[in-house]
Structures are given as C-alpha cells and as structure tokens.
Amino acid sequence: MGAVDRATLEKLMDAVALGQITPDEAAQRLERLPFVDLRYAKVDTHRQLRTGLPEVVYAPGKSTEQIRGIVRALMAEPGGPIIVTRASREVYDAVRVVAKAAIYNELGRTIVARAEIGAPIGSVGVVTAGTSDLPVAEEAASTLEAATVKVDRISDVGVAGLHRLLSVSERLRDADALIVAAGMEGALPSLVGGMVSCPVIAVPTSVGYGSSFGGLAALLAMLNSCAPGIAVVNIDNGFGAAALAVRLLRARAA
Amino acid sequence: MGAVDRATLEKLMDAVALGQITPDEAAQRLERLPFVDLRYAKVDTHRQLRTGLPEVVYAPGKSTEQIRGIVRALMAEPGGPIIVTRASREVYDAVRVVAKAAIYNELGRTIVARAEIGAPIGSVGVVTAGTSDLPVAEEAASTLEAATVKVDRISDVGVAGLHRLLSVSERLRDADALIVAAGMEGALPSLVGGMVSCPVIAVPTSVGYGSSFGGLAALLAMLNSCAPGIAVVNIDNGFGAAALAVRLLRARAA
Amino acid sequence: MGAVDRATLEKLMDAVALGQITPDEAAQRLERLPFVDLRYAKVDTHRQLRTGLPEVVYAPGKSTEQIRGIVRALMAEPGGPIIVTRASREVYDAVRVVAKAAIYNELGRTIVARAEIGAPIGSVGVVTAGTSDLPVAEEAASTLEAATVKVDRISDVGVAGLHRLLSVSERLRDADALIVAAGMEGALPSLVGGMVSCPVIAVPTSVGYGSSFGGLAALLAMLNSCAPGIAVVNIDNGFGAAALAVRLLRARAA
C-alpha cells in the first residue's frame, strides 16, 4: 500500500510531523484502504486508478444477487467503466436495476455500465479465424469500446483460405494493436505476427473437437509461435486480451 | 494367412484334393510362414510383397549385432529396399559388412540398402518449416528415394515469413503428394493444405522448447487443422510419412 | 493469392500491360477475392476449385440461422457438394429451406446438398471396429458418396474376434483406400495396415470409457502404429478422413 501509493504515504508522514494527526491515527489510516467490504466481496473501488483498467465482474459462480450487489457498490463510487463478463440475460436484468444505462452484448455475453466517453485512445483490430470464435471476440470488442478504443472487427480469415487473410492485410497494418482469436490449430496469430509490426495478442478459443482438448491445442500453438513477440492470454479470455490492449494504448498515451 | 494369401490357400487345397500332398502336410505347410526366425526377431521377408513398402529396421534399443543380423537375413531373401532408421555411423559401419552397397544419409540418420532402381513412380515435395526440421525431412526423403520416388526438397518456408511459402507455391502444386514437417506451433500443414489439392502428410517434429512438450504442440495443431484432409503421422516419424506417400503412389500406379 | 492462382495473376499482368485495365484497378482487383462476406462469415466460394474438396460447415457453435445463411450463400455460387456435419434434424429442416434436395444421414448426422453425380472416382472401404463407431463411419461415408466415391461399409470387425476381420480380407484388398474407425484400444488400423498395400486412414473414435480419455487412447495407439504408413486424423473426424481419401483419389485421377 505504502508501496502502491507513495505520494499518499509522504503526505501522511508530513501530517504526522506537523502534528495534524497522531501517529496512532496514521497507522490506522494506513489500514483504511480503498475498498468497500460487502462481507462476500471486498470491492476494490480504486483499482481503476491504480491500473487504468475497467473494473470486471466475472459472472460464473456468483449469484445474481451477489453480482448486483457488487455492481451497486462500484456504481456508488466515482470511477470508470464496469464490465460483467459471461453474463446471461437474466443477470443483465438484475444489473439494470442498479445501473440503468448498462448495455448488454448478446453475442459476447458482456454487460457494460458507465462506458467511458471521449476521443478514442487508439484503434485495435479484433480478428477471428472462424464464425465460432465470435463470442470471444465480442467479449474483447465490448471491453475495448467501453474504454474508448476504436474497434475494427475482421472476421473469418482463418488460415485454410489464405486469400481471405491477405485481402485484409491493410486493415491489419492500420491497427495500433491486434487481438487474434482462433480455436482448432490456433495458427492465425503466427501468420498475422509475421505480417505486422504492432503488438499481437493471441486468444486461444475452445472451438474445436476431439484432440483440441477445450482449446489446449490452440493455446500450445500460440505459445510456440515461430513469429516472435506474440502475447498469449488464457483460453476464451476475450476480456483479458482487451485489458492488455488497453494497457498498451494507455502506456502509449502516457 | 489364409486371409493374407487366398490364392496360395486355394492352390494348397487343390494339391490336397489331387493327393499331391497329404492333409497333414498341408496343415503343417500352412504354418511354415514366410519369415526367418532369428530367435531375437522374426524377420518378415515377405512383408514388401504384402504391403508394397520398404522393409524398415528401427535402430534404437537394438544392439549393433542384432541390426546387422536382421539386415543380413533380409538381404538373404529376394526383395526390395531395406532401410535402417535413427542409425548412428557406427551402426552403418556394421551394416556395410553384410550390405556392401548400403548408403548412409548423415543428416537423416538412415541407411538404405538395395534401393530400387527404375522410373520414378511419382514426385513428392518434402517441405520443412525451419532448418531444425531437416533431419526428419531427410529421413522421409531417403526413404522415398529408395522406393524410386522423385523428391523435391522445399526447405525453411515457415509461416512467420509468408512470402517464402508463396514463392514456392508452384512447386507445391506440381507434386503428387506433399510431406510437411514442422515443429513449434505446427501451422505449416494447415496453410499448405489450403493451397493445394493433392494429399498432404503432416509430420510434427520435436523442434521447439518450453511448452512445445517434445512436439506435442505441433502434433495437436496438425490433428486440429482447419484445412480438411490432412494426414498426420507420429512426432519425428519421417519414415512413416514416406511410407504413407509410397502407399499413395503405389495405389495410384495400380 | 498470386501464390494461389498464378495463371490469373499472369492474365492480370497482361491486361495491365495492354492498357486494358489501370494499374490501380489491378491492385484493387487483386483484393476482390473469391468469397462472399456475410459479416459473421467469409464464405469461401472458390475453395473447392482450389483444393478439390467438398465445402464443409461444422454445425456445433453456430446458430441454425448462421448455418442456413452460409448454405444459402454457397448455393448461390456454382460449385460442388456442400456438407454440414454434426447436424441435428432441426438444422436439417432449416437447411432444406435453402437447399431443397439436401439429404440427411441420421446416423452420421450429416446434411449433403448438391451431391456430385457421375462415374465413381474410386472405391473406399469404411471399416469399423464396433457398432458404436458407426456414426463416425457414416459421417465419412456420406462425405465420400457426395464426391462420387463408391463406399464399401465393413462393420464390426474389431480385433478381439480376429476371424471376423480375416473373413473380409478380400474386400479390404479390393479398395483403393481404407478408412478405419476404432475406439477403445484403437488397434484395428495396425492390423489392417499389415494386410493391405493401399493407403489406410485411421480415425480414432471417442468410444470407450475410463482411461480411454475421450478417444486419446485410440489416437495415441494409431499414431504409434507398428504398421508403417498409416494416416491419422482427429478424434471422431469422419469428415476429415473422407476429405483425405478424396484428395488421394483425385490425385490418382489427375
């Protein structure tokens, strides 16, 4: 914490030195940290300030009531976008009670509340190998858009029909970063990585059957890409890919 | 056996019916089958007749003496090419004693004795993603050449530099079949499979590190290829890929 | 693309040289590639010309509407057979609206539209180890038949009753290629591979329990076959096996 926020620490020290607060108060204050305790969750209301990323609520394994409670607590504090991932429409209905303007992306199964407004901080191409990879791509796209990133959706350009990929090469090169979602043999990021100089974020998807083992084949392929400098995230983790892209663009803007 | 060689069976029946041999002799003859028993190995001297493939001796786990003994037995019978795979030069020296004209392929670590001579039965492109895949490719190439297949070696055309692959597209399309060896993410067969209509035989290689897990990543990628109709063989199994290609070409010639 | 279709490229060059089209038009035309963009899918209407294979739509993970849309787009272009795999009857009902003559194979769960007509390009034996392997075998068989391949179904000849296999040895030897589907220990392709000289395509099936691990045991067995020259495809991938067989036969016919 001192670690996290050194300026605060120094101010606190000054206050103690100036007798504005007692040492004991200072020690206590160091423990009054920026989160709201819901008993079942410690909502981290300051994380966005710290990491620059949208606040995410992963829906599976949480009750609809818990999700609504967490979103309500986040909405009660000032801050940036809030995203619920892997959300059913039923969860959306519950969340809308506490976040009226929240938007639901049916295909990506994401709820976005309090999306940021403003000039785009950059442009990201969201590329899929096949139609079945679209839900993962949409999870990424809606996260990006919530953070004022311009999204170029480039769909169904898998490696078995190379001309489809070559036909979009300009769009690929125009992006500040690329998110590439692919299942089955997961070869698309390697190709894209050899065609562009910008950062490429590979998302293996669980699309496939038999020995794809729920996305493991694609994950291993991406980790072993012969194109250097490919970033890999977890299977089906569209949100994570988008969060990484936001980190890149924010760093660039800084 | 009856199953394997019905014509022989029928002739045997005739001979019994004609009283040329006794029933008992017939039953015994049915058990005098076409192999030479070396006690540590039953050398299958007729396999080539049955499957049309070169006779292979896999060197690891066998003593140099055993390998020489097996080759000697095979040479003693009429037949086609004999191949020793994963052979050290020391093994080669031992084999040359019993098969004077045997040739050693240093890179592919194969010994070929009694290579067939004659017009090529077809042409196979042996394609590699990178320099490190060459030993596996050479194991395939020397097997093919022993069976009078013309080989076009197309090296180092991995997917990270797509223009290298595109520059050889005509050679790819000119082949009767393609053997594609790749390690790391194993994406090359998918690309090639989308470019040509001939059979593509994918050989994962153990080239790579970390999560390539000795070729497993490439193997899974190839099995999950989005290009339909890719044949996969075992990791590093250059001989097996070539044997499959020979089956194809022989079937075609038939 | 130039890579894929060099003749077209050369013609285009001629047209530019002759002033028939402007250089700029030529560059643009190079990007007007042969697919129809449905936004959720880039339907590759020329793939058959390029690879000689039927067009396949893998149903799982796609909505009924998406499948119908893709089939409609494929039907709108001239071309060969279209196959939907792993299709429920409900999908079939939707597809029939846009492809009236489409046929449904209940056991293989395939829909075939615009099956080719003409003299058979060859004969393939589709062999199963047990009754439970039939759905995979039928996926292969209906794909083959759509491409005018004659199919010989040889069922339930697993290795535990060797005489069943031996009784069909002649049918095995009469085929131009064999597709062998087996689950459990996956031993059947090894045996068949030792009995015939034609190409053998092994399909592991997810039939089994306990340590069969959804077909992994059979897959590993087939990859490690001691019979040389066995082609392996993904678990339960009947379509892929058939596509490989079509490649073989087309190459042979060429």
Added chain:
Amino acid sequence: MGAVDRATLEKLMDAVALGQITPDEAAQRLERLPFVDLRYAKVDTHRQLRTGLPEVVYAPGKSTEQIRGIVRALMAEPGGPIIVTRASREVYDAVRVVAKAAIYNELGRTIVARAEIGAPIGSVGVVTAGTSDLPVAEEAASTLEAATVKVDRISDVGVAGLHRLLSVSERLRDADALIVAAGMEGALPSLVGGMVSCPVIAVPTSVGYGSSFGGLAALLAMLNSCAPGIAVVNIDNGFGAAALAVRLLRARAA
C-alpha cells in the same frame, strides 16, 4: 499381523493361557516381527511365506552396498528365490560376494539367487511384439524360471505381420497363462486375448518414440482392450507380470 498370521496368533494365545509365557512377553513377541532391520531397510524375510512370491530388490536408487547388504540379510534366513531387477553387471559382481550361485541375465538385467528347484508348477508363454521388447520379457522370464515355472519364449510376433502371430497360435493355447509385452501401439494383448481362454497379462513397454510418451500409449491401449479379461501391469514391469503369473499358478496348484 493377527490378520497376517492367525494360526500363530492362536498358538500364542494358547501359550499364554497355559502359562508358558507371560502376557507381557506375548505382547512383546507380537511386535518381534519377521523382518531384519538393517537401519536403511527392513528386510521382510517372511514375505514369501505370506504371498508365495520371490523376494525382489529393485536396484535403481540403491547403492551397490545397500543391495549387497539386503541380499546378504535375505540369504541369512531360510526362504525362496531372491531377485534383483534392473541390475548392472557391477551390481551383480557385488551380489555374488554374498550369494555365490547367483545367476545374471544380461538382457533382462536380473540377478537370481537361490532359484527354486523342483517340478514346474506350470507353463507360461512370454510373448513379445518386437525385438526391442526383449529386455522386459527376459525380466519376466528369469523371474518365472526362478519360481520353477516353465517358460515358452515367443518373440517378435507383432500385429503388423499377422501371419507371424497365427503361426504360433498353438503354442499360445498350450500355455497356462500368457505374458504379452508390447510397446508402440500396444495392440498385441488384444489380439492374443481374443485367441485364447487362459489369463493374459499385458506389459506395456517404453519402446517407441514421439507420442508413445515412454509407454503411455501402449499402457492406455492395453487398459482399453476390447478383449475382455486382460490384466495390465506397469510400464516395463516384467517382474510384476511374472509375479502375477506365479500367483495364478500357485493358486491353481493350491
């Protein structure tokens, strides 16, 4: 212990009841159990009486001194055969100091001391798929012979050359039990299991490469055999297979 040796327990009770020994002595005696404590090993000198099996010392991970010490302790007690497995010749030299008549099987890497003498308790066929499986087979064979089991070595009858297997079918049916060692795809036990009615003990061997994963492919194949009633033991565990066979034959003799 009461569990292990109830007759002894009853005698002890009688002795207490008769006042021949004090209760305290009895309790102490119950803890003076039949093993020799070498500090680094508790040599179980009575195991053979309890389980009817040879005493085995697994050499890897033990120093030559420890192995010699264990063998010496075992030799100091009356009992049956003693076997050291995976033993180098160096270990053999050390063991011979304390067990003069010990025999070394170079191929199987076993040392046998105090082999039993007497009429054979039965006959076991030790079958191998290939030459490379012989070391595992010899470990089994020398264990069997040490326990007065007659061994019929049937080598190199793998499934790719079916006629080799069929030619030995009578020898297979003549055995009281069969041990079948195979690497690669591990199919041989399934075939043998369908041909005979006696117990079949399958030993996967680590012979193979690539995706054989050190014998895993063969192990899984054997566990998933479609031939019912196949016993499987650990990879390369020739001793274990033989021990199981001895249990069978002893039970039969009982």
Added chain:
Amino acid sequence: MGAVDRATLEKLMDAVALGQITPDEAAQRLERLPFVDLRYAKVDTHRQLRTGLPEVVYAPGKSTEQIRGIVRALMAEPGGPIIVTRASREVYDAVRVVAKAAIYNELGRTIVARAEIGAPIGSVGVVTAGTSDLPVAEEAASTLEAATVKVDRISDVGVAGLHRLLSVSERLRDADALIVAAGMEGALPSLVGGMVSCPVIAVPTSVGYGSSFGGLAALLAMLNSCAPGIAVVNIDNGFGAAALAVRLLRARAA
C-alpha cells in the same frame, strides 16, 4: 481362423483329401465364420467357445433397438451367459422381450441372460474400499455369478480404518482370487496384495473429486503398487475384472 481352431482345420483338410468336399467349397467354408451379421454388428456367437468368457454387450452408445437385436441374435445360438453392462432399466425392459428370464442388477446396472447353472468353479472375494465403489463391484459380482463363480462381497474396508480390513483377513485368504475396487488414492489393492498369496485384480473407480481426475489417481496408484503381482484393469471396469477372474478359474479347472 486356421490359427484359431486347428482341429477344425485338420478335419477340413481330411474332408478335402477324402473328396468329401471340393477344394473350392473348403476355401469358401473357411470364410463362413461363426458370427451372425446384423449389418450394424457382427455378433460373435462362438466367442465363448474360444475364450471361455460370457458374451458382453456394452450399452452406452448403442440404441435400445440395437441392444435388443444383438441379444436376440445371441439367444438364437446355443451358448453361455450373456451380459449387458451399464444398462438402464429401460434397456432391461427391451431386453426382456427377447430374453424372458433375464435378471437386472439395479446397483451394478447389469442385465444377465442365460446365466450358467452348475457347481461353482471357484470363489472370488469382491472387495470395496467405500460405499461409493459398490456399483463397480456389483457389475463384477453379477458377471461372476452368471459364470457360476461363488462371490463373497466384502464392503467398505478402505485403508483409513485399518482394523476393518484386518477383521476380514480370513475371508480374504479363503478366496481363490480377489477383485478389489477402490477410488480416491486407490491404496487398498496394495495392502490386500501384501496380505494374501492369491491373484489380486485391482479396479480403479472414478470415485473421488478434485485431483482424482475421474479415477486416474487410483489407476496410477494401482499400476505402481509396491505389492508385486497385482493385475490392473480399466477405470470402473467391473466386468473386465470379473472376466479376468473367470479366465483364472477356468485355467485352474482345466
């Protein structure tokens, strides 16, 4: 086939020699092998004669109609017991139509038709570590009983309460063979194997959670048992364990 049944072969030869049948008829007869072809299954009506085991029908993946058809075909031929495993009550209702006297074991989910009658051929203890292992044990027990094997059910003697196991030690020693079913850490066969001299057949069960990985933990434990001579079968494979026990007892009786 000749291989399988040499006596038959010799008689056939005699018949040919005596002119009782023509050579051509003989060759044809060799191919008229003992199974009934249902198109979806080749019912092996003579397997019992060949292997001495009950005929088994594994229900999952087969339609109720197919199962009934297979049982009907088996009932139409003379022979021994017929067992359907993993059968629902619905399957039972269908089977009863063609096999009136069939018995259903609810816990073991087995249907037994035409159980053998006669003096027991031996006695097998069926041992379970916990209550949840009972279904697997019952599958084994009903198979054994169908083959006139006396069964001693010894339940819930897992290793965490050693006194429970010790209390049944005499019953363990009284059996001709033991089947030991255990999930979780799968330690029970090792203990039992150290207590008795008869053959021990270990069946890993899928009982457990977390890192038991569906029985894999127990399977590995049993394969690695430090008690020599333990036979392992597939996870949850109660039938397989019983089939192995029947092989043992038949061999003993022979």
Added chain:
Amino acid sequence: MGAVDRATLEKLMDAVALGQITPDEAAQRLERLPFVDLRYAKVDTHRQLRTGLPEVVYAPGKSTEQIRGIVRALMAEPGGPIIVTRASREVYDAVRVVAKAAIYNELGRTIVARAEIGAPIGSVGVVTAGTSDLPVAEEAASTLEAATVKVDRISDVGVAGLHRLLSVSERLRDADALIVAAGMEGALPSLVGGMVSCPVIAVPTSVGYGSSFGGLAALLAMLNSCAPGIAVVNIDNGFGAAALAVRLLRARAA
C-alpha cells in the same frame, strides 16, 4: 488393531492369562472390531477416538437413504461431531429425521450433527482470494466450528489488490493456523506464507476457466510455492483443510 490399540491388547492378554477368557474367545474378540456393519458401509464408530477428527460422510455417489442410514448408525454410538459434505438441501431434510438438531450451511453445503460444545481449542483464519472461493471456505469453516475451533473469515483478499491483503495482516498473524482458499493462479498462499509464521493450509479451488483445468493450475502453484512450509490439500477440499487444522490444534492442546 493390536497395533492400533496396544493397551487393549495387553488387557486382553491379562484376561487370557488369568483364565477370565479362553484363548479362542480372545482371538475372536480381536476380530470383533469397533464398527457397525450396514452391509453397504462399515460405519467406523471409533474413528474419532483414534484420530481425533469429526466423522465425515461425503454425499456424492451415495443415495439419500444410504446417507441417512450412515448418520443414524453414527448417532446411535457415543461420539463427537458428524459432518455430511457436498450435501443438497434434500439430503439435509432426510438427515434431520435421524439427527434432529443437525444444522445446514447452505453456502458450504455441509450438514453438522452433534457439534461439539466447549471452550475453543484455538483460532483459525479462513482466507479466500475471491467471492467464488466462499463455498469451499464455508465447508472448512463449518467443520472447524463443529470441532470448537474459533473461525475468523477473511474474504476476497486476492493478490491483484495487494492493499486488501495488507489491511488484514494483523488478523492473519493472530491466528493459530490459516486456511487459504484460492482458484485461478493460486498465488495467495505463497504471499500469506511469507507474512506469517503459523502453519498455512492451502486449498486450491476449481474457480477459473480455460487453462485453469478445474483447479489444476492453482494446485500446481500451491505445491510449488516459494514460501516454505505450505500444506496443500486436494482441490475444493475444504473439509480436508479443516481436518488438518484440527489435527494441528489437538496436537497443540495435547
């Protein structure tokens, strides 16, 4: 058993020596061991005395009737707390019939009957990384409370928001032992282990997706913790973690 309870053994010996019981009675009594045989389960009514732990009934795979029967048998004997884990409310309703005062923990899915009463034997912090880990934590907490352990629930202090963890550091240091439940990357126990000197019990949870492989990622992380002296239990095994904590505290109290 003699082994388990030596004092009892000595008394028995005295009784035999004094002629109070016959040797035969003694031997029989040694086998009349402290459990109740329900035919489907041997209820171990004395385990608590032997190991100091609550008696646990794992619900999955047992019928409601079996669970009620086991609880009834346990309640019929004197003893300590009885816990049913992974229990549905339906199971609770059945158990309440035989254990009126049983309590149900909805979140942890545990039923506790006959909870101990008395001064706490110590205090355990039950720490979770995220909200989704709470069911596992509650299984642990209710087990602890049944054994008179004071529980401090410390929720949602995962490593991505370090200040949340630092804010509870005093509570962590005040505990006698800590149970730390975490899914995903499973890093929390390593951090906690570096902050405190008391025993840390790590419970991987199956929370996560993609390559978390049902808790495997967290399990491996915890086993490989760079903080020395972390105890790991099975995935989702809240009961096991609590049982270990009770062992620690009992040992401490002893």
Added chain:
Amino acid sequence: MGAVDRATLEKLMDAVALGQITPDEAAQRLERLPFVDLRYAKVDTHRQLRTGLPEVVYAPGKSTEQIRGIVRALMAEPGGPIIVTRASREVYDAVRVVAKAAIYNELGRTIVARAEIGAPIGSVGVVTAGTSDLPVAEEAASTLEAATVKVDRISDVGVAGLHRLLSVSERLRDADALIVAAGMEGALPSLVGGMVSCPVIAVPTSVGYGSSFGGLAALLAMLNSCAPGIAVVNIDNGFGAAALAVRLLRARAA
C-alpha cells in the same frame, strides 16, 4: 512491509511525531528493507524473524560462487540456521570456506550452517516406505535437527508388508507430527493417517518407474487420501515438509 511489521511501523511513526526523524527520512527508511542486495540475489536476512523458519538456499541452477556468496551474506547477519539443499560435496567445500562449522549430510545432500542449539521444541517421526525414499527423508531430518527438533527415523515400513508398519505403531503415536515419504503408489500416508491423531505431512517421492511419472502417481494418491487431514507438499520436497513441521511446533510452543 508496514503490513509485515506493524510494531516497527508504529515506532517509526512515533519517531516522526517526536521530530526525532524527518518525514522524508521515514519514507526512505521504509524502503531500506531488511535484505542484503548481492545484485544476483536479495538475501532476505530477516525472513527467519518473520516466519520462524530456517533460511534455505536451493542449490540447483545456482553457481557454486553464487551459493557461497549467499551463505556469506546470511552469515554476516545475526540469525538462525542456514540450509543448502540438493548440494553436492563440491558445493559443501565451497560453503565451508565461509561457514566453517557447516555440516554435510551425504544422503540427504544438505548443508547445515549455524544449526540452532537448545532444548528440542518437539519430536517428529520421519517415516519412509522404502530404502529409496531415504534421501528425501534425510533432507527433512537434517532440516528438523537444525531447528532443534528431535527426529525419530522410521524406515522401510511400506504397505506391502503391513506387519512392519504395525510394529512401529507406538513410535508413530508418540510423535508430535509425522513426515511420511513414499514413492510408487504413495499409499503409506493414508494408512498412517488412519492410525494417529497428530498432523501427518505427506511427501511424494520420485521413486518408481513407468507410470509413476516422476512421482506424479504418489502425489495424486496423497492428495486423494481417504484419511482426512493429510498435508501434502511437492514431490521430493523434504525441506518443505520439515519447514511445515517447524511451523506446527513453533505455533504449538507459542
């Protein structure tokens, strides 16, 4: 750190409040943390104060020079025992230059410097299943002894000879905690866990072959133990097991 050492923090606050140091100095001091920076290592000289554990240096992957440097840095600060694990004798010779009194345990491959002296803080039984588990056990034992824990070595009491285990049951029950090292099927901790009430720490060892997969079989068995309350540590991690035991005993002493 504030988190780690609150008393220090409060004192620092007091000093600032009293004007004894400036706020800036305070902030800087908070960052002057208790470790020595060797550039290749930040030696954590206060960890023992914080966690109560010996300081450990894991030798593999570090150069002899680095190890000596780290030990020298640790010796230069006051503190408790220092342990180097997996150390060759060559490393020992280098360490002795900077830590004259260091002791080398050949079997356990540990170097102990500055072992603690004083009354034992408790007694731990270090139990092994077999002779080959001794190196792991000795790593644990020498760690324990360095922290003034009394060690009772109980060797070679594996489950295949149950009487060996029962003969030491009293010693097992006399310990404050037990460390149980076992390879192969890893069953010993389950048995011991059912016999005693004290904490049981299970250490899987890499002893075994074939499908033991380097200790994985034993690890899974221990995690799935049916005896509740078993702590598991990493494969071959004798030091970790001892560190956990020290945590237990220290907590008990506290």
Added chain:
Amino acid sequence: MGAVDRATLEKLMDAVALGQITPDEAAQRLERLPFVDLRYAKVDTHRQLRTGLPEVVYAPGKSTEQIRGIVRALMAEPGGPIIVTRASREVYDAVRVVAKAAIYNELGRTIVARAEIGAPIGSVGVVTAGTSDLPVAEEAASTLEAATVKVDRISDVGVAGLHRLLSVSERLRDADALIVAAGMEGALPSLVGGMVSCPVIAVPTSVGYGSSFGGLAALLAMLNSCAPGIAVVNIDNGFGAAALAVRLLRARAA
C-alpha cells in the same frame, strides 16, 4: 507478399503499365522474394523491415556451421540487430569470425551482432523472482538493449518476501513496460500486474522441481492470473518477451 508489401506491388504495376518491364518479368519478380536461400535455410533478410524486430537465430538443433552461415548471410544484407539465442561460447567463437563486433552475454547465452545505436526508444523493467531466473531475464535484457531499449534489472523480488517487492515499487511504476520472469508457482506477474498500469509481460521459467513439470506450473499460473491484462509467452522464452516489448515500444513511437 503482395499482401505484405502493397506499395511495392503498386509500383510494380506502374512499371508494367509504363512498359518499363514486361508482364512476364513482373510475375517473375513477384517471386524473387527478399530472402537468401542457403539450401538449409531461407534467410529472411527483410523481416526486420516488415515486423520491426531483431533477427533471431535459435541455436539448439543447428550445427555451428549452419549458425555461422546464417549469420554471415544476414550480415551481408543491410539491416538491424542479429541475435543468436541459447548459444554456447563455442558458437560465439564461430560467429565472431563472420561478425567481428558481436557481443556474448554469458549468463543469458545470447550473441548480439550489429546492435542498434541511438536514443533509447523506451525503458523496460526486467524483473525476476529469484536468482535462478536470471538466465532467462538476461536473454530478454540483451535483446532489448540490442534494440536501443533502456533496461532496468530488478532481481530477486519473489513473493515470499513481499517487502523486497514493495521496496522497488517506484522502479516498477517508472517503466514503460515490465517483463516478469518467475518459476515455481509463477505468482509474481499477478502481484506486479495489480501494482502498475503499464503492460506486463510474464515469462514462466523452468525453475523448480517435482510438480513444477519444467515450468508448466508457472505457465498455468500466469495464464490464469487474476490481474487482468497480463501477456504470457512460452516457458523460458526471454527473447520472445523482449520481442513483444519492442513491438509495444515501436508502436508507441510510431
């Protein structure tokens, strides 16, 4: 290629239109692609222009001669830095013959030739959890430095001593991007990811033993990080991490 370099394509079209070259020449030129064919390798001399990354030669599996040949070919073309990874000193000696000014990083085992000179394009923190992770970190660092990236080495700040990490928090926040290398439980990237807003690139290392499975545990942990937006690369792939960082910084500079 047209795809890769559209500007070139348009110029070529202009030249054809202007009659400067013939159409045939144009088509041929499209195939004269920017690489040098060494027969064993197609050296991609223009990749740096295309992707902005240093040219890498992965040494293992290549002969010293091949490496020297590849470096010579690369040096003969204009271009940026050339890096050989996993290079022994022997390889270095060979490379120096063709690249006099090449530098060897002993710890990181990298050779850098023709390092770029100029103002830093940004600053990257290279963070390690422990001393044993340094080789991987140095591979990354020397790659970065070759591309004029400023490197801040932050070593040995693993999670078991949290204060070490907190003490460097300012340096972490000052970087444009962070590369975090960790083995064992791989938790460090999660912590760092929660402390900073810049991109975090996680490199699992193969440091660890037992169930770390060569870095698999760390890899899975990093893929499952609860801190959003972590980029993961292959195990031990320091070069890949640096290449990704260069992509980021180049994108930023663009």
